[in-house]
Amino acid sequence: MESFIENRLNEFNSKLIRYDNSTFELAIQFEPTTIQKRMFALINSIYPEAELGQTVLDSDADPEFVDDVVNHSNELLKLNEEHLARRRSGIQSWMVSGRATSPGPSLQKFNTPTDPSDSWAGKPAKSAIFTSVASPEDLGMWFLYVITHEHIYTRPWFAWNLEIEEKAKQLIVDSSMDWCSFVCRFPRQGISGVSVNWVAAAEEYDAIHITPKAVASIDSIEFNWHGKVIEASFWSVETTVWLRWKFRAGKQITLPAEPTA
Template identity: 30%
Template sequence: MRPTPARILRRRVTDLDVVADPAADSDARLRHFTSVMPLWTAQEMASLTEGPAVMDPSEADQITESCLLLRHLAHDEESLVRGPLDRTRQHWIGTSPHELAPSRQPALERARFIEPGRDPIPPSTKPFHLGLFTSTARRDGPSMWRMYLDQGSSLHPLPWYTWELRVTDPAAEVLDIRSAGAWADFVGRYPLVHSGSVFPDWRRVAEDYAGVHMTLRAIVATQGFRFPVGDGLAAAPYWDLESVLWLRWHFSGLRLVEITPPHGPE
């Protein structure tokens, strides 16, 4: 018998709570989260279910609320778990030739920042080749994106350039997605129907918000699940770790905080 979506989510919470010891430090907890959640891929979800994993968002939030790891993390880093976004600790890491650093130069190019415009955007719950993604640095350590890179990946070769991007413009409104209910409301508010699924219409989102912040609590509750919205079923999101998709450039200063060199000759 195939597990229900609720059982799948409870198993996820159990996997996360392996490192829920109150004595563990926040670094260990965040690294554990970063090692667990990327394993919940579309392929893994498909292998567990015969069809789409559809949940009521309130049920997903109720199960997620039982996650001890999230509770402990919220004590140390509430902005990562529930928001609001800490605008002074946003990091972007250049790892390989990128739209904003095409020659792997240690500088971001604002002129290459792509804002949503009139051209159609391929339907996606996490669009790439658009805007800019940042992740919040811990008060005494790296961002979760850096923790993910530390696990090793041939897709992200060294050197890595870590940039701090400060957001001090009060007009830069950021939407914090704090739960499955908030994600369903977001997709329902900005629906883009494609091939029977409902995606966020990022062009419309950009008219109201400078960025969208996906918190850890929302990631646990939503990753791989589809939720009923007004126009059908929301497509399943896969964000893996805390991050912000910036749809407009509102950075008041850029500061190179670290260069991680290659281990040998490039």
């Protein structure tokens, strides 16, 4: 019988084949590029069709086994390589939905984590900000997630491209082993096991980056690593968690138009 992670990657590959041979009907007007189709395939294969996040889908997982399976997924590795190349542009996308207006993110409104218990779904709940890698051509995976989940992220939508300071100290999490090591390096006791102490992590890093490959490897999975239970975390898309304000400039982006009748 196939493992959970093998089923997830099979779902990713089947959706990728379907998306390569279909026309997209989206909430806005644009034609997805090849890398965007890979992003769509990953976004829509993380959870079963009937579920949407915050549910532990696999437990007692071995991170070494998971990473071995993931590292044999050629299409996912291609997406990850393209993603890391795009990341070198230094552009991050930040989005907000359901507000009448948006002044955009700012240092004045930013909060560095100060309470270890401030955690939800494995992430800081009331501090930090979350961005997605962007490029001059597109707004990245978070934008694609929003437009395919409009029933959750209601209009209007606002997006900003943020330029990172060159000296920002970031940790890249690119696998389930990376994630388990990170959690155990900055641990706090959660409900069912160990989760991240984001306050401690903020003392050493400005940001933690979760790559697409890491999302496929860790999202909704509870691990058993060196006798410790690593609680499940939920990301949906590649994400950078900014624990300190490290942006030098921001620009609001005009989003593509809604489809015409």
